[in-house]
Amino acid sequence: xxxxxxxxxxxxxxxxxxxxxxxxxxxxxxxxxxxxxxxxxxxxxxxxxxxxxxxxxxxxxxxxxxxxxxxxxxxxxxxxxxxxxxxxxxxxxxxxxxxxxxxxxxxxxxxxxxxxxxxxxxxxxxxxxxxxxxxxxxxxxxxxxxxxxxxxxxxxxxxxxxxxxxxxxxxxxxxxxxxxxxxxxxxxxxxxxxxxxxxxxxxxxxxxxxxxxxxxxxxxxxxxxxxxxxxxxxxxxxxxxxxxxxxxxxxxxxxxxxxxxxxxxxxxxxxxxxxxxxxxxxxxxxxxxxxxx
Amino acid sequence: xxxxxxxxxxxxxxxxxxxxxxxxxxxxxxxxxxxxxxxxxxxxxxxxxxxxxxxxxxxxxxxxxxxxxxxxxxxxxxxxxxxxxxxxxxxxxxxxxxxxxxxxxxxxxxxxxxxxxxxxxxxxxxxxxxxxxxxxxxxxxxxxxxxxxxxxxxxxxxxxxxxxxxxxxxxxxxxxxxxxxxxxxxxxxxxxxxxxxxxxxxxxxxxxxxxxxxxxxxxxxxxxxxxxxxxxxxxxxxxxxxxxxxxxxxxxxxxxxxxxxxxxxxxxxxxxxxxxxxxxxxxxxxxxxxxxxxxxxxxxxxxxxxxxxxxxxxxxxxxx
Numbered sequence: 001x002x003x004x005x006x007x008x009x010x011x012x013x014x015x016x017x018x019x020x021x022x023x024x025x026x027x028x029x030x031x032x033x034x035x036x037x038x039x040x041x042x043x044x045x046x047x048x049x050x051x052x053x054x055x056x057x058x059x060x061x062x063x064x065x066x067x068x069x070x071x072x073x074x075x076x077x078x079x080x081x082x083x084x085x086x087x088x089x090x091x092x093x094x095x096x097x098x099x100x101x102x103x104x105x106x107x108x109x110x111x112x113x114x115x116x117x118x119x120x121x122x123x124x125x126x127x128x129x130x131x132x133x134x135x136x137x138x139x140x141x142x143x144x145x146x147x148x149x150x151x152x153x154x155x156x157x158x159x160x161x162x163x164x165x166x167x168x169x170x171x172x173x174x175x176x177x178x179x180x181x182x183x184x185x186x187x188x189x190x191x192x193x194x195x196x197x198x199x200x201x202x203x204x205x206x207x208x209x210x211x212x213x214x215x216x217x218x219x220x221x222x223x224x225x226x227x228x229x230x231x232x233x234x235x236x237x238x239x240x241x242x243x244x245x246x247x248x249x250x251x252x253x254x255x256x257x258x259x260x261x262x263x264x265x266x267x268x269x270x271x272x273x274x275x276x277x278x279x280x281x282x283x284x285x286x287x288x289x290x291x292x293x
Numbered sequence: 294x295x296x297x298x299x300x301x302x303x304x305x306x307x308x309x310x311x312x313x314x315x316x317x318x319x320x321x322x323x324x325x326x327x328x329x330x331x332x333x334x335x336x337x338x339x340x341x342x343x344x345x346x347x348x349x350x351x352x353x354x355x356x357x358x359x360x361x362x363x364x365x366x367x368x369x370x371x372x373x374x375x376x377x378x379x380x381x382x383x384x385x386x387x388x389x390x391x392x393x394x395x396x397x398x399x400x401x402x403x404x405x406x407x408x409x410x411x412x413x414x415x416x417x418x419x420x421x422x423x424x425x426x427x428x429x430x431x432x433x434x435x436x437x438x439x440x441x442x443x444x445x446x447x448x449x450x451x452x453x454x455x456x457x458x459x460x461x462x463x464x465x466x467x468x469x470x471x472x473x474x475x476x477x478x479x480x481x482x483x484x485x486x487x488x489x490x491x492x493x494x495x496x497x498x499x500x501x502x503x504x505x506x507x508x509x510x511x512x513x514x515x516x517x518x519x520x521x522x523x524x525x526x527x528x529x530x531x532x533x534x535x536x537x538x539x540x541x542x543x544x545x546x547x548x549x550x551x552x553x554x555x556x557x558x559x560x561x562x563x564x565x566x567x568x569x570x571x572x573x574x575x576x577x578x579x580x581x582x583x584x585x586x587x588x589x590x591x592x593x594x595x596x597x598x599x600x601x602x603x604x605x606x607x608x609x610x611x612x613x
Binding site: 004005006008009010011012013014 | 511514515516517518519520521523524526527528530608
C-alpha cells in the first residue's frame with residue numbers, strides 16, 4: 001500500500017499496484033511450496049481435526065524411543081543387553097512409518113491435482129520438475145521426522161545418561177549411521193508413496209494402495225521365495241523390509257530378515273532401482289498431465 | 294465501564310469535530326472496518342464506498358451505536374458511547390426507517406426535542422419541520438407517509454437540537470428531485486455555518502453537489518480522503534482524458550499525437566478531439582502552440598474524467 005498526498009488530499013490505498021520489490025524467483029517458490037506442504041500435512045494453522053491423524057502417528061513413532069530412554073534411566077546398568085540396537089529400532093516403528101507415508105504422500109500430491117492448485121503452482125516460477133522436487137523434499141522432510149527424530153532422541157538421551165557410544169569418534173559414527181539409515185528408510189517409503197500418489201488424484205485410493213502395496217510386497221515375495229522356491233533375489237522387491245535390511249548393513253549389525261542372505265551390493269542396487277523406478281513413474285505421470293485449471 | 298477500561302483520549306487536532314484513531318470493527322470473522330485513522334473537520338464531508346464497504350458501520354461507530362473492536366472514536370470532545378455531552382452534539386439520520394409509525398410528524402420531532410432536553414420542544418419541532426418543508430399541522434401518522442416524507446421526518450428529528458455534528462446515512466433516499474435539491478441546499482448551509490455534516494450516499498453526482506471533500510472507504514479500509522479533484526490529480530497512474538474543441542480536428546490530432554506527453558488521441562468529429570495524457574498542464578500549453586501554428590481558435594478544453602464518479606471508479610472500481 002502506497003500512501004501519497006498533500007495537505008488537501010491523501011490516497012491511502014490504490015488497490016492493485018504493480019510489484020516493484022525484489023522477487024525471490026524459483027528458490028523462493030520452492031521454499032514457499034515446501035513450507036506450505038509441511039503445514040498442510042501436519043495441519044499447522046488449521047483446526048484440530050486436521051491434526052488428528054498426523055500428530056498421533058508421529059507420536060506413535062516416538063513412543064518406543066521414549067520407552068527406551070525411560071527403561072535406560074530406570075535400570076541404568078546392563079540395559080544394552082536387552083534394549084534394541086539403533087538398527088533394530090526401525091522394526092518397532094515400521095507401522096508408524098508406512099502409515100505416515102500412506103497419509104502424507106497422497107495429501108501432498110493428489111490434493112493439488114484434484115483442487116486445481118497444481119495449475120496455480122505451475123503458473124508461478126515453478127515448473128513440473130521443480131514442483132515434483134519440492135514435493136519430494138517435503139515428503140522426505142516429513143518422513144525424517146519419524147525416521148530420524150526417535151533414534152536421534154535415543155542417541156542424545158543415552159549419551160546424557162552415559163549409555164551412548166564411547167568416545168567422540170564413535171558417537172559421530174553412530175550419528176551419521178542414524179542419519180543415513182533414516183534417509184534410506186524415508187527415501188524408499190516416500191518414493192513408493194509418491195509414485196502411487198502420482199497415479200491418481202483420489203487421496204483415499206492412493207492411501208489404500210500405498211498401505212496395501214508396501215506390506216503386500218512382503219507377502220508376495222515371501223510366498224514366491226519361501227513357498228515357491230524362487231530365487232532369493234526376488235526378495236529385493238520387498239519394499240517393506242528392504243530399507244530395514246539396508247539399515248542393518250549401514251550399522252554393520254547382523255540381521256535384516258528376510259533379506260539377511262542377500263549381498264549388500266544387491267540391496268543398494270535394489271534401493272537405487274526402486275528410487276529410479278518411482279522417479280521415472282512420477283515423471284511419466286506428470287510429464288503429459290494436462291492441467292485443467 | 295470504569296475509568297480503568299476507558300480508552301485514553303486521542304491527540305485531537307484543534308479544529309477537528311470527529312477523530313477516529315486506529316478504529317476497527319469486527320463481526321465474528323468479518324472485519325467491517327479495519328484500522329481507520331480519520332479526522333473530520335467542520336463543513337460537509339461525503340463518505341463514499343461501494344456496498345458493503347463499511348460506511349454504515351463507520352457511521353454507527355461515530356454515533357456511539359457500536360463499540361469499536363479496537364481503537365478510539367472521539368466526537369465533539371468526548372467518547373460518544375459514554376459521554377452524554379458528546380452525544381448531545383450528535384444528530385443522526387439512519388439509513389433504516391427510525392420513526393414511530395403511530396405518531397404524527399410533529400409528535401415524532403417533538404419527542405426527539407424532549408429527549409434532547411430542549412426548553413421548548415413544541416416550538417423547536419415546528420421550526421425544524423418548517424425547515425424540511427413538512428406541514429407541522431398534518432394530522433396523519435408517520436406510518437402513512439411516503440418514503441420521502443419519512444426521510445424528511447428523520448432529518449427533522451436529527452436537526453431539532455441543533456447538533457454540531459450531523460451524521461446522514463443515505464439521506465436522499467426516496468426524495469423527489471425538488472426535495473433532493475432542497476435538502477442538499479440545507480446541508481450545504483449547515484456546513485457553511487460551521488456544522489460538521491457527514492453524508493453517506495451512493496448517488497455520486499448528488500454528492501458532488503454537497504461539496505468536494507470526500508472520504509472513500511472500500512472493504513472496510515480508508516482508501517482516500519480530501520478534495521476529490523486533488524485526489525484525481527494524485528492518481529498519476531490514471532492518465533487524464535480531455536476533450537478539445539477547436540476545428541480541423543484531424544490536423545490537430547496529427548500534431549497532438551507527436552507530443553511525448555500525449556498517450557492517445559481520437560477524432561470524435563470534424564471539430565472535436567479526445568486525447569489521453571499523463572500531464573494535463575503540458576498538453577494545455579502545447580495545445581495553444583498547435584492552435585497558433587494552425588491558425589485555429591481554441592473553443593473549449595474540457596476534462597472527461599475528473600468528476601467524482603471517475604475518481605470513485607479509479608479508486609475502488611477494480612477492487613476484487
